[in-house]
Amino acid sequence: MLVIPNGDRVAVRRAATRLEILEAAWEVARSKGLVELTLRDVADRVGMRAPSLYGHFASKNAIYDAMFEQAWSDYEATIPDLEGALPSHPRTAMRVIAAHFYDFTATDLARHQLMNQSVIAGFAPSAEAYAPSVRVLERAHRTIVALTGARTEDVEVWVALVGGLINQHHANDAGGSRHRVLLDRGVDMWADAVGLPPDDQQ
C-alpha cells in the first residue's frame, strides 16, 4: 500500500484550494468584469470569507498574477496541436496562426484584458507569471520566420496588427464576426508585403 507523507498530502490539498480559488476568480471576472472583481465575490463562490483568501494568495494582485500566468500557459498548451496541423502553404498557415490566437482571445473579454491590456490599476505581472507569454512570443517568432523568412521587424508589425484588430473587435464589434474578415485581409496585406506567394483559396 502506498504511503503518502503528510507534507505531500497537505501540499496537494493546498494546491487544489488555490486552483479552486482561481477558477472562482475567472467566473467572477467573466460575469461582472475583470476590474470589478472583488475578493468578497471570489470568497463567496468558494464558501469562504474574504480574509481567508490571504491564506492562499498574498494579495488581490497575486490572484491576478496567477490568472495571467494561467491564461498564457493555457494558450501555450494549444500550440502543439496548432503547429501539428499547420497548412504547408505559408500564406494559409499565417492565416491559421492569426485566427487561432484571435479566437482564443476574442471570445473572452476578461482573458483578453488580462493577457493583452493593462486594465488593472496597480498590477504588473511578476517575472515568473510573465515567463509563459515570453515563451509563446519567442516561439511564434521562430515559427513565423521559419515559415515566411520575414525579418524580425516585420514579425513585430504582424504582432501589432493582430493585436490591434483584436482590440478593435472588443471596442466596436464585441460578439460580432466582422473583424474576422478584417483579420484575413490584414494577414493577406502583410503576406503581400513580405512577398509570400498567393494561395489557392481567396
Added chain:
Amino acid sequence: MLVIPNGDRVAVRRAATRLEILEAAWEVARSKGLVELTLRDVADRVGMRAPSLYGHFASKNAIYDAMFEQAWSDYEATIPDLEGALPSHPRTAMRVIAAHFYDFTATDLARHQLMNQSVIAGFAPSAEAYAPSVRVLERAHRTIVALTGARTEDVEVWVALVGGLINQHHANDAGGSRHRVLLDRGVDMWADAVGLPPDDQQ
C-alpha cells in the same frame, strides 16, 4: 462701455472653474496615473475639498468624460495644420498622418489610455463626449480614401495597425523611439498592399 448681464458673468466664471479642475485632473493623471487619480488629489490642486467638485461635475466619471472629449477635441484641432501641409505623394502622406497621430498619443500615457483604451473601471464616454472622436475617425477615413483610393475595409486595417503599434510602444518601449521605425515599416507594408507607388525617400 460693455454691460455684461449677471447670468453671463456667472456662466463665464463657472466655465473657468471647470477648466481649472480639468487642468488639475490632467496634471494628477500625468503624475500619478490616470487610474490612480483621486478626487481628493484634484481638489487639493485647485484649493478645494473633494465634495466641492460635485458642484462642477456630477461624478468622477463626469470628469473623465470631459477629459475624453477634451483630448479628442485637442487632436481634432491639430488636423487642419496637418492636412494643410500634407505631402502630395500618397505614400509619404500616409506616413505623415500615421506619425502625427502616433506622436500625439505616444508621448502622453494618460492621454493614450483615455483616448484609446478602456482602463477605467466603470467608465464609458457619453455620446456627447464621443462625438469629436467619431468626427476625427470619419474625417481620417475620407482623407485616406481620397488620398489612396483604399477600400473601407483596408482603412480599418490601417487604423488597427497604427493602434496596435502605439499599444506595443507603451507596453514594451515606452519612452523609446524603436516603434517609430516599425510604424514607417507598417505603413509601407499597407501602402504596398493597397498598390501605392513607391516614393523618393526610403
Added chain:
DNA sequence: GTCTATACTGTGATAGAC
C-alpha cells in the same frame, strides 16, 4: 450660489481568537 463638514458604503488589507 459656492464650498465645507460630516457621514455612509464598499474596497483591500491586517491582527488576533479559535
Added chain:
DNA sequence: GTCTATCACAGTATAGAC
C-alpha cells in the same frame, strides 16, 4: 486554516455655513 473585528481610504450624498 478560517473566522471575526477592524482599519484606511475610496467615491459620494446630504445638510448647513457664509
